[in-house]
Amino acid sequence: MKSAVDIAADVRSGASSAREELERTLGVIEARNAELNVFLHVDVDGARRAAQAIDERVARGEDVGALAGVPIAIKDNMCQVGIPTTCSSKILKGWRPPYDATVITKIVAAGAVPVGKTNLDEFAMGSSTENSAFGPTRNPLDPTRVPGGSSGGSAAAVAAEMTAISLGSDTGGSIRQPAALCGLVGVKPTYGLVSRYGLVAFASSLDQIGPFSKTVKDSAVLLEVIAGHDPRDSTSLPEPSPSLVAHVNDGVAGKRIGLVRELFEGADENVVTCVRAAADALRDAGADVVELSIPELALTLSAYYLIAPAEASSNLARFDGVRYGLRVKADDVTSMMEATRTAGFGAEVKRRIMLGTYALSAGYYDAYYGQALKVRTLTIEAFARAYAQVDLLLGATTPSVAFKFGDKTDDPMAMYLNDVFTIPTNLAGDPALSVPFGTADEGLPVGVQLLGPGRSEAQLFAAARVLEIADGRS
Amino acid sequence: MTLPGEWEMVVGLEVHTELLTKSKLFCGCENHFGSEPNTNVCPVCLGLPGSLPVLNREAVEFAMRIGLALHCRIAPSTFHRKNYFYPDQSKDYQISQYDLPINSSGYLDLPDGTTVTIERAHMEEDTGKSTHLGGSGRLAGAESSLVDYNRCGVPLVEIVSGPDIRSSAQARAYAAELRGILIATGASDGRLEEGSMRFDANVSVRRPGEPLGTRCEIKNLNSLRSLQRAIDYEALRQIQLIENGAVVRQETRHWDENLAETSTLRVKEDADDYRYFRDPDLVDLAPDQTWQDRVRAALPPMPAERRAAVLALFAAPSSAQRDAVEVVIDLGLDPYVHAVASASGDTTLALSRAANEVAANLKSVANLTVDAFVTIVAMEQRGELSATQAKTVLGAILVDGGDPHEIATALGFEQLSADSLGATVASLIEDHPDEWLRYRDGDDKLAQFFIGQVMKLTRGQANGKAVIGELQARR
Amino acid sequence: MSEAITREEVAKVARLARLRLSGDELDMFTEQLGQILEHARDMNALDLADVAPTAHPFGLTNVVREDVVEESLDRDTVLAMAPDARDQRFAVPRIQGEAP
Numbered sequence A: 001m002k003s004a005v006d007i008a009a010d011v012r013s014g015a016s017s018a019r020e021e022l023e024r025t026l027g028v029i030e031a032r033n034a035e036l037n038v039f040l041h042v043d044v045d046g047a048r049r050a051a052q053a054i055d056e057r058v059a060r061g062e063d064v065g066a067l068a069g070v071p072i073a074i075k076d077n078m079c080q081v082g083i084p085t086t087c088s089s090k091i092l093k094g095w096r097p098p099y100d101a102t103v104i105t106k107i108v109a110a111g112a113v114p115v116g117k118t119n120l121d122e123f124a125m126g127s128s129t130e131n132s133a134f135g136p137t138r139n140p141l142d143p144t145r146v147p148g149g150s151s152g153g154s155a156a157a158v159a160a161e162m163t164a165i166s167l168g169s170d171t172g173g174s175i176r177q178p179a180a181l182c183g184l185v186g187v188k189p190t191y192g193l194v195s196r197y198g199l200v201a202f203a204s205s206l207d208q209i210g211p212f213s214k215t216v217k218d219s220a221v222l223l224e225v226i227a228g229h230d231p232r233d234s235t236s237l238p239e240p241s242p243s244l245v246a247h248v249n250d251g252v253a254g255k256r257i258g259l260v261r262e263l264f265e266g267a268d269e270n271v272v273t274c275v276r277a278a279a280d281a282l283r284d285a286g287a288d289v290v291e292l293s294i295p296e297l298a299l300t301l302s303a304y305y306l307i308a309p310a311e312a313s314s315n316l317a318r319f320d321g322v323r324y325g326l327r328v329k330a331d332d333v334t335s336m337m338e339a340t341r342t343a344g345f346g347a348e349v350k351r352r353i354m355l356g357t358y359a360l361s362a363g364y365y366d367a368y369y370g371q372a373l374k375v376r377t378l379t380i381e382a383f384a385r386a387y388a389q390v391d392l393l394l395g396a397t398t399p400s401v402a403f404k405f406g407d408k409t410d411d412p413m414a415m416y417l418n419d420v421f422t423i424p425t426n427l428a429g430d431p432a433l434s435v436p437f438g439t440a441d442e443g444l445p446v447g448v449q450l451l452g453p454g455r456s457e458a459q460l461f462a463a464a465r466v467l468e469i470a471d472g473r474s
Numbered sequence B: 001m002t003l004p005g006e007w008e009m010v011v012g013l014e015v016h017t018e019l020l021t022k023s024k025l026f027c028g029c030e031n032h033f034g035s036e037p038n039t040n041v042c043p044v045c046l047g048l049p050g051s052l053p054v055l056n057r058e059a060v061e062f063a064m065r066i067g068l069a070l071h072c073r074i075a076p077s078t079f080h081r082k083n084y085f086y087p088d089q090s091k092d093y094q095i096s097q098y099d100l101p102i103n104s105s106g107y108l109d110l111p112d113g114t115t116v117t118i119e120r121a122h123m124e125e126d127t128g129k130s131t132h133l134g135g136s137g138r139l140a141g142a143e144s145s146l147v148d149y150n151r152c153g154v155p156l157v158e159i160v161s162g163p164d165i166r167s168s169a170q171a172r173a174y175a176a177e178l179r180g181i182l183i184a185t186g187a188s189d190g191r192l193e194e195g196s197m198r199f200d201a202n203v204s205v206r207r208p209g210e211p212l213g214t215r216c217e218i219k220n221l222n223s224l225r226s227l228q229r230a231i232d233y234e235a236l237r238q239i240q241l242i243e244n245g246a247v248v249r250q251e252t253r254h255w256d257e258n259l260a261e262t263s264t265l266r267v268k269e270d271a272d273d274y275r276y277f278r279d280p281d282l283v284d285l286a287p288d289q290t291w292q293d294r295v296r297a298a299l300p301p302m303p304a305e306r307r308a309a310v311l312a313l314f315a316a317p318s319s320a321q322r323d324a325v326e327v328v329i330d331l332g333l334d335p336y337v338h339a340v341a342s343a344s345g346d347t348t349l350a351l352s353r354a355a356n357e358v359a360a361n362l363k364s365v366a367n368l369t370v371d372a373f374v375t376i377v378a379m380e381q382r383g384e385l386s387a388t389q390a391k392t393v394l395g396a397i398l399v400d401g402g403d404p405h406e407i408a409t410a411l412g413f414e415q416l417s418a419d420s421l422g423a424t425v426a427s428l429i430e431d432h433p434d435e436w437l438r439y440r441d442g443d444d445k446l447a448q449f450f451i452g453q454v455m456k457l458t459r460g461q462a463n464g465k466a467v468i469g470e471l472q473a474r475r
Numbered sequence C: 001m002s003e004a005i006t007r008e009e010v011a012k013v014a015r016l017a018r019l020r021l022s023g024d025e026l027d028m029f030t031e032q033l034g035q036i037l038e039h040a041r042d043m044n045a046l047d048l049a050d051v052a053p054t055a056h057p058f059g060l061t062n063v064v065r066e067d068v069v070e071e072s073l074d075r076d077t078v079l080a081m082a083p084d085a086r087d088q089r090f091a092v093p094r095i096q097g098e099a100p
């Protein structure tokens, strides 16, 4: 299908119209959504009005922005005025936010047309989109398999060619992992690069919004649009949006890239093969690729599964049946809150709330949460040491290709292990992306992961573009 | 009140004060008491999913002012989440400073010469307000409750004293002095009746030399009188318990002003596990020296200093004058007294007028310029206005503003100017030559005759002292 | 922290988190939380006494906004979200005790 860059160029030049592009998108959604369960809500009328407005502005000769008339899918944990926002949870069913997330304001200002909200693991907790209260999303490449998660719907929207681009959020790999499983580019930006205002929090110190796309350049364009300081987010980095698109073709000649043992060891053989092939491709493009070890990364999974639930246990306290969302009636307020939360949250959300509550509770804080924060320090220091030697790091995104439904649902720990390669950068706050490189035996895509120090997105896109070309995808 | 036997009370106070910012602590909603319910609310203070807090600079500066006024150390600080479920708490956690407060290790000197240490003065957000249906409007017995989130997110500073207070009178003096300081810093309006300042008292008892006893916390005392009475009641209750062989249970208690007693609100439980942790939505606060110095430079003089400055105007202040000084300092009226002193006016008169007539009309005190006050005191001092007239003119200006001379004229007090009083006295002498001669020859009693005549002519508005002055000048 | 999490602890945590668990759920969560915490033991074994904790990935300080009043939400919009509202306020059933 047409890339976002091409759609925007056509809409701006008059070769196409926003309305035409939208109708194509709505047609594909109509054809495939029932089977794949990608969108929880499609805002047909709103999108048509927005597309119409874009076309009118183009006709008046106005500059409508980098995403002129590009339909875009939004993970259903970002607030959009008047549009149902559920986080795939029964507890928020029917809630319509009275305000826009900053990313929504930014993409609309750049001419994009939000078409609807995509499915996710409830409150972004999961790696398969099976934890949605509204049914799982299917992988468009093989509907018997999961699309990954938690941003499975946003990944599937692009993989099914409903939209060219979409927005996801990544707390422990929730963009990169589904990107890998759906054969897409997916980016977890530097913490603070993209405003979290209006993103329903899972784990505030880890959450980042980022793009999905088929091409490297589309992700670069979208990230450039949504990045930059936001005074409504205290953790937002002070700088304006960096220049990314301009550096997509910078290449990797002369760059030092570290192939990290801890970021592919233990993965399936066909995944390892693709990672090694990617290392060769980067070498062929002039990079100096060295194999290295960062032993501290082995500790990050444990730290993550205490820090993220701890923050989540507090972030999700507000869903109490008082101000919005579900209420299950009871005679007194405590029983009402208990009944509401018990009925409103799914098992995985309850599991993490309890884990986090326990990790923060008196007597256990130091041993669990406190210790995890120290491991976080070790992780940051270890990455910093690595980046003193090399410019970027390379590894696998996931231990395996897309798995079948139900494969890991009964064993939370097995599911958590799926995130073992993506979690370290969330703890460090550094950026990373997944780019498709090669296919496994079943014909399913493999994603390789590129990691860099804070604010190194331009270099990451340049390296990903090298792999995109070497893989023969444009 | 003195405690029986050898008993001693140990009291520490936690004082919450709302800050006079225009907007709330973490959002742009108006910080305003008395708005229509749920009109000053936004995604942030309603705790809507996805909203994020951003700290109000002015609230930080008010907190620093309070800290500096209490001789605290200002240090890098953090914000934590105190997690507990409660309907007036829109996020089901309160953002508060915990192990690293902005202000710590200060002290407050009381007028009686004692000192109370200040452990900390930290920033936090206020909760919403519930009203209760059924059960005669009280929480206990209510069938349901209604929540207004206008107050949710209003900035507070919580000032925690050390357990240094040994009597209810000292507790009251501390609270009063602290209130004066908070008002002087501009951080608070000190309005106890509106709940903008609230006291919690931690009370325990012991015999001297013994370790600290089990303490009870009395919550939400909202007047100085309740504070003092509740502490006395609670200390006696604990003594009686112990003397009867029972033990004091650590609990939170409620003071009932009508019944004049405290009662159990809740027993401290294991369930009080707030799971404090750093709020990941907020970053560290570390005011640098420049910022601190700027705040310090803008800090006005505190009550203790101002009290000393007013008292210094009096060689041997009477106890009534000392009380008047307290009123003047408490209400911020000392600039009036100092202005009269600078104009070499009658400071005794100035203190009395400020502590009585001006203090009684605080709502419109802005109408009274310092110059107008100085003029009125001078007019009274010179006899151009009687005491009654001076009070009338002062009252009129406090209501509507204006020039003292013009108002005196408009009220028909113009004949009392020195000139017109002189003319009145001169004409009376002409009309009553016999009386005048007897007075001139030494019969002082006849002064009363002339005063009476002047009063008749001026409908009682003349100043008797001034009449005598005029008579003597002509003797 | 060598002891596994007990059923009683899980029940207490559920109460703190305002969740109600059936007996079966209690058993399941006790086992699952135990497994996850067991995995965290590699971390607990480390001596990290000299390591400072990191709560934020980047150490920003003094992020403040000016004290300016912004428009609040429309009250009808706000109360329309509420499961129950009366007299322009959010209505809740009986509150059992004062805030802690």
Ligand SMILES: [Mg+2]
Residues within 6 Å of the ligand: B096, B124, B158
């Ligand atoms: Mg407090």
Ligand SMILES: [Zn+2]
Residues within 6 Å of the ligand: B024, B027, B028, B029, B040, B041, B042, B043, B044, B045, B046, B153
């Ligand atoms: Zn607000």
